[in-house]
Every structure is written in structure tokens, then in C-alpha cells.
Amino acid sequence: MNKVLQNKVAIVTGAGGGLGRAHALELARHGACVLVNDLGGDREGSGARAVVDDIVRSGGEALLNGGDVTNFEQMQAMVAQAVEAWGRVDILVNNAGILRDKSFAKMSMDDFRLVMDVHVMGSVHCTKAVWEQMRAQGRGRIVMTTSSSGLYGSFGQANYGAAKMALVGLMQTLALEGMKHDIRVNCLAPSAATGMTEGILDEAALAGLAPDKVSPGLIALVADDAPTRMILLAGAGSFECAHITMTQGIHADEASDAANVVRDQLGRVQDRTGETVPSSGWEQYKHELAKAGLGEARPV
Ligand SMILES: NC(=O)c1ccc[n+]([C@@H]2O[C@H](COP(=O)([O-])OP(=O)(O)OC[C@H]3O[C@@H](n4cnc5c(N)ncnc54)[C@H](O)[C@@H]3O)[C@@H](O)[C@H]2O)c1
Known part of the structure; x- marks a missing residue:
């Protein structure tokens, strides 16, 4: 296999399970050293620890980080951990996320704020923490995880949809600001059967929507020849593009x-x-x- 990410250093947030896990394994399979972050992921028996073990067992390099994306200092420490171990950060995948679904009529402001905080400020924190490093390197690849719920709407997900569309706005401007430093910023809108979609998909859909069918699209967004300012939709092995x-x-x-x-x-x-x-x-x-x-x- 052509290891397109040999010697590249990647950080994936929320990588203890679901899509983040699939991304981390696919990045490692393509040769990247991967820092695997998940909330509390440094705890014994966590999914993130198992992902690190899987990568190392397959001959790759991986680090574990249990930081919370809503805490800027912890995200700065996470980036410092990767730089200390591997000297640089080439790829950041902002993947961590949560849901607090309810119709807007029943949604509490606390749940609205929490969802905005994890998706929007979480991605801002991680991106800000790597930005100077990537500018100094003259190279970087950043992926924001958006969603069809933000792009097209979804009943009961006003908080989540707003947060996911905010990430498209963040990407649009950072792609422009990053251009002269070869920092390419893209959005990925996945469809996958994970903890997040439990109970809302039938058996047939669950079988087709394995998270690892999304990750090849992620690789295309972070490789040397990656685009910038792209909104890539990916699910069940299909790939499309959304435009504003x-x-x-x-x-x-x-x-x-x-x-x-x-x-x-x-x-x-x-x-x-x-x-x-x-x-x-x-x-x-x-x-x-x-x-x-x-x-x-x-x-x-
Ligand atoms: N599954 C889908 O169909 C789908 C669709 C569109 C977008 N997404 C997005 O893809 C991303 C991954 O979702 P998933 O489906 O794999 O869900 P998931 O629940 O399996 O994974 C999310 C991970 O994020 C971690 N996390 C939550 N809060 C965190 C925090 N504060 N700090 C660090 N880690 C935190 C969780 O522990 C979990 O491991 C999310 O951003 C989600 O919104 C998923």
C-alpha cells in the first residue's frame, strides 16, 4: 500500500470510538503517528487506550491523551505532548462531539450552550492550539467535522445543527487565512453507525454505515495533495461534495x-x-x- 502519510503527525479528538477511532486507525495505516484524544481517554480500560494499543500492535506510533476539548489549556497541553514526542503536528482532526437532541420548544439553554461549547469551542481550542505550530512549519491540514444536520437541517437538532454549521463558517475563513502558510482547512460531513446514531437507524442501514467507510475521505482531506475549503460528505462508501x-x-x-x-x-x-x-x-x-x-x- 502507498503510505501517503509516512512520518506525518496527526491529532484526532474524540478518537476512543466511532468515527474518531476509525480515522485514527486509517491515519496510522497510512503511516502517520497519531495522538489519540478522548475525554477521560487516559483512564484504564478506555476506548482511546485500546485504539493506541491497536496502532502500536500493528507497528505504528501512537500517544494517548485524555483531555477535554472544551478546556483550552488542556488542548494546548495536548498539542505540546505531540510536539514533544514527534517535533511537529501536520494534521488535526476535530472530531469530538456530543448530542443533546430535543425539539427547540423543549430544549434547555444549558443543553444548547453545551453542544455549542463541545463542537464549536472545542474545535476552536484545538485549532488555535496548533495554528502557530502549523504557520511556523509552513504546512498543516485541519478537518472540521460538520454534519448533514447543520447543512440541511434535522428535526430535534437545533443546537447540534447550529454548532455544525458554525464549523463550516470557521473553515471558510481559516482556509483563506491559512492559505499562504499551506494550511488547508476542510469540512467532513460523515454518515456512520456509531454511539451517536444508536437507536435511530435500522439493521440494514447500520450494516452499510460502518465508520471505517468514511475514513478514506478523511485521508483525502489531509494528504499532501489535499484540497482546501471543501465540504466532503461521506457515508456507506460514497463521497459527495456540498457547496454554499x-x-x-x-x-x-x-x-x-x-x-x-x-x-x-x-x-x-x-x-x-x-x-x-x-x-x-x-x-x-x-x-x-x-x-x-x-x-x-x-x-x-
Ligand atoms: N455518526 C454520524 O452519522 C455523524 C454524522 C454527522 C456528524 N458526526 C460527527 O462525527 C463526530 C464523531 O461522532 P461519532 O458518530 O463517532 O460519535 P461518538 O459518540 O461515537 O464519538 C464521539 C467521541 O467524542 C468524545 N467526546 C465527547 N466530548 C468530548 C470532549 N469534551 N473532549 C474530548 N472528547 C469528547 C466522546 O467521548 C466520543 O468518544 C462528531 O463530531 C459528530 O457530531 C457524526
Whole structure:
């Protein structure tokens, strides 16, 4: 097998089971040294410890970390642990996550905050902790784990969906800021049978959705030739891509009753013919300014 990640150093959060475990094993199989993080994963008998043992038994290198992604100091210590052992961090996989599902009407603000904290601030903490290291190396690969629940919505997951879409926003800007240091930032939206999906999938779906069918997509997002700013969907061995697109739209400024023109023309506003994927937020401004005849306008 072509070991595309030979001598690369990877950190995977929430890797004691489910998708994180599958990612850690696949990264190791492709030659990476892997720091396996999971909440309390340093405890005797934890899933994270078993993942480290599996990697070492197969001839790879792995480290165990029991840090909590919601604690920035613990994530800084986790990155320091990897750098001390292996001298660098090439790959960060922000995978740790939780669910607190309820309809929005019944959802407590504490559960909303907790889900935001683990997914959003957890990924921010780990990313911030590796960012200077990757900038100094002039190389880095970061994956945010998003979800179809964020991209497309899911009943009972307002907190989770908001958190997962926040990670797409984080990725969009970090991909731009990381570009000149060859730090590539992508999103992975997996579908897999794990602790998280227990009880919501039937037997046939469970059989097809093994987490290790997602991990080949992860490897593509962290290899030397990885893309940046990609939203990769992966499940049951299939791989697709999601885009945040913009339609060509209309210009209704000259009309005396612009609000009614917009209401009348919503069909044309939504018409997907010729839609594009803007390369930054400013590209969207430029599109609108150009339609207003102000195509030469620039940010000061
Ligand atoms: N399973 C799916 O179909 C699916 C779909 C979309 C997105 N995801 C995302 O994939 C990721 C992995 O989920 P999974 O399905 O493998 O679930 P899982 O519950 O099997 O794994 C999540 C892991 O994160 C760990 N974790 C939770 N809080 C933590 C913290 N504060 N610090 C460190 N570790 C923590 C847990 O201990 C657990 O091992 C999550 O981000 C999840 O939202 C999963």
C-alpha cells in the first residue's frame, strides 16, 4: 500500500470510538503517528487506550491523551505532548462531539450552550492550539467535522445543527487565512453507525454505515495533495461534495416599490441557472456592487 502519510503527525479528538477511532486507525495505516484524544481517554480500560494499543500492535506510533476539548489549556497541553514526542503536528482532526437532541420548544439553554461549547469551542481550542505550530512549519491540514444536520437541517437538532454549521463558517475563513502558510482547512460531513446514531437507524442501514467507510475521505482531506475549503460528505462508501452557492439573482434598486419587485421576483432570485460559489465573502459584495453598476468599488 502507498503510505501517503509516512512520518506525518496527526491529532484526532474524540478518537476512543466511532468515527474518531476509525480515522485514527486509517491515519496510522497510512503511516502517520497519531495522538489519540478522548475525554477521560487516559483512564484504564478506555476506548482511546485500546485504539493506541491497536496502532502500536500493528507497528505504528501512537500517544494517548485524555483531555477535554472544551478546556483550552488542556488542548494546548495536548498539542505540546505531540510536539514533544514527534517535533511537529501536520494534521488535526476535530472530531469530538456530543448530542443533546430535543425539539427547540423543549430544549434547555444549558443543553444548547453545551453542544455549542463541545463542537464549536472545542474545535476552536484545538485549532488555535496548533495554528502557530502549523504557520511556523509552513504546512498543516485541519478537518472540521460538520454534519448533514447543520447543512440541511434535522428535526430535534437545533443546537447540534447550529454548532455544525458554525464549523463550516470557521473553515471558510481559516482556509483563506491559512492559505499562504499551506494550511488547508476542510469540512467532513460523515454518515456512520456509531454511539451517536444508536437507536435511530435500522439493521440494514447500520450494516452499510460502518465508520471505517468514511475514513478514506478523511485521508483525502489531509494528504499532501489535499484540497482546501471543501465540504466532503461521506457515508456507506460514497463521497459527495456540498457547496454554499449564490444564484445570479436580480437587481431591483431602481424600482420605486423595490419590496414588491423582490416579492414578485423571488422565483428568479432563487433560480439556480448560472449559480456560483463565491471565493470569499467579499466576492458576494462585488457581485452585488457590479449589478448596481459599481463594479469598480473596493474595500478601503
Ligand atoms: N455518526 C454520524 O452519522 C455523524 C454524522 C454527522 C456528524 N458526526 C460527527 O462525527 C463526530 C464523531 O461522532 P461519532 O458518530 O463517532 O460519535 P461518538 O459518540 O461515537 O464519538 C464521539 C467521541 O467524542 C468524545 N467526546 C465527547 N466530548 C468530548 C470532549 N469534551 N473532549 C474530548 N472528547 C469528547 C466522546 O467521548 C466520543 O468518544 C462528531 O463530531 C459528530 O457530531 C457524526
